[in-house]
Amino acid sequence: MLFNSFEFLLFFPIMVIGFYILNYKYRWLWLLLGSYYFYMAHEPELIILLIISTLVDYYCGIRMYEAKRKSAKKGYLILSIVTNVGLLIVFKYLFFFSTNIQWFFDFFGVELIKEQDVNSYNFNNILLPIGISFYTFQTMSYSIEIYRGLIKPERHIGKFALYVSFFPQLVAGPVERASRLLPQLKSDIKIEVNNLKQGIIMMAWGFFLKLVVADRLGIYVDEAFRTPDSPHNLSLILGSFFFCFQIYYDFSAYTSIAIGAAKTMGYELIQNFNQPIFATSFTEFWKRWHISFTQWLKDFIYKPLVKNGRISRLFAVFIVFFINGLWHGANWTFVVWSLLNAFLLVLEISTKSVRYSIFNILRLPKRVRELLGWCTGLSLITMTLVFFRSPNLSHATLYLKNMFTFKNSLHINILDNYFELFLSFILILIVQTIYYYKGNSHVYELFTERPKLVKYSMCLVYILTIVLFAINRQNSFIYFQF
Incomplete structure (x- = not known):
């Protein structure tokens, strides 16, 4: 959903009114559902990537914090980074890397991909999920900061999911740190005119x-x-x-x-x-x-x-x-x-x-x-x-x-x-x-x-x-x- 669209002009007031009507204990759910709807309004099938990144980093964060050995912590950190970077490579850079590798071997006269294979499958058919560079980097910062002992993991999976998908900054940032945004998402905010x-x-x-x-x-x-x-x-x-x-x-x-x-x-x-x-x-x-x-x-x-x-x-x-x-x-x-x-x-x-x-x-x-x-x-x-x-x-x-x-x-x-x-x-x-x-x-x-x-x-x-x-x-x- 674009900010500069009529859909957003209808969506946003509903989100704000609902936010203040609800008890603060349930606001996270309202915002999470709204954020997922906001994202799915543009490309619904790719919400699965956002959920995968959320679940992997939620799991890795808790396991890193509970791990006794440094090697185990590093393993979960690697899992988090590989998952997020892997999503980026497949959905954003696969065609770029494949064409450059093909060009390199073509330069030396080596044919990696046959012409009929190119015609049967086109890497351009892979959709580029909007905001993927932003939310993957945001979740990676969460995992890295837990590994470094700077923050504790969020135990509430719903509130962590909201941190990853918070609709105002989901698509193009800013890239928020968990230590800054998560405490706000859990606070009881009163309506203020200012x-x-x-x-x-x-x-x-x-x-x-x-x-x-x-x-x-x-x-x-x-x-x-x-x-x-x-x-x-x-x-x-x-x-x-x-x-x-x-x-x-x-x-x-x-x-x-x-x-x-x-x-x-x-x-x-x-x-x-x-x-x-x-x-x-x-x-x-x-x-x-x-x-x-x-x-x-x-x-x-x-x-x-x-x-x-x-x-x-x-x-x-x-x-x-x-x-x-x-x-x-x-x-x-x-x-x-x-x-x-x-x-x-x-x-x-x-x-x-x-x-x-x-x-x-x-x-x-x-x-x-x-x-x-x-x-x-x-x-x-x-x-x-x-x-x-x-x-x-x-x-x-x-x-x-x-x-x-x-x-x-x-x-x-x-x-x-x-x-x-x-x-x-x-x-x-x-x-x-x-x-x-x-x-x-x-x-x-x-x-x-x-x-x-x-x-x-x-x-x-x-x-x-x-x-x-x-x-x-x-x-x-x-x-x-x-």
Whole structure:
């Protein structure tokens, strides 16, 4: 079920009303049934994968905690990881791995799969379960933290199942830790007007970001990336620039709606963004972007790799970013995008002392340094995202090639609509101004801290904006595919 659908507009109020009507002892069951319905509304047959992941990690968590020998604990941890990673490989990466292995052997003249076998079975027929990358990583973090002795296992299988499938963040995160979310799911939450207000406002903000801004930018982006051989290089540059903001607003919109939906029921989800566009370095950008997932990679992959000096820190960065790229999708474009960011991050870290020496020699003020860092960082991030958006590597390289092939053309109005182009820039400016002053987590203060008359006026303006400027097509969120 999409957040930006009429089904959700009916489903969500029913869930909130039922939540507060029921005794808190039975709310877990209401939310669990609602969460499973939410997931099954999109692809009912694949709910079995969610249940398998839940049951395996529930069992492994308890057995790990009760095991006396470290080898037994490690065995259950391996079972948990193999199950979750196995589900990912079969349902997300099987076709990717099989085609790349076949290509490798074809290069040496070895035929692994006969043509008739390819015709009789197509790996593309395997469905990609939405949200599988999110809920498998969430349950793995639960198992790993029990193995490390950081948390105790949840004995109530229903409440654990709710932790795995909680509908606001089930499909695209944030990736919540059990130590943070499970205690909330077991608490007796009283209805509070402030929670309802803040939650509804955050959801409204998310719908505005998605329907009015992100989807509008997506129209220009789609047209620009449809013609990577365009003779108008400025339109390609603008297309990559718009995509940087499109993916940010699209993902931020989902997160805002998820956080708002949980907030209306008194639950606090982790903030997934912290003004990443204002970052003045790559290091800072990756601390502010998709925070729950980057923290997951840091805690469960990076730290174990560099522990006791097993692997150098810089090499570990490349391993982490390689996994980050594959996590985003079964396509080399995501891997190249992620490894380019790893290279730029390592380059920034390794040249830090040299750059600071040059800045000191030139006596550049701090604000000038930050401005240079911001311009350079945003430009390079925008260029790497060309790989993220492109369907294949040849498309991305052609796009970048023509992007930097300067011609006597200043044409950027590829949609033949100057109003839409102007509106896109204005909307980016408005959103970034709001984020600059309120950040990603306090947007609701724009409304709650105003007099009643102003609030009513803002509500009217919001409704008119959605009616007049929302893009009339039901686009799924970009991160649904991951």
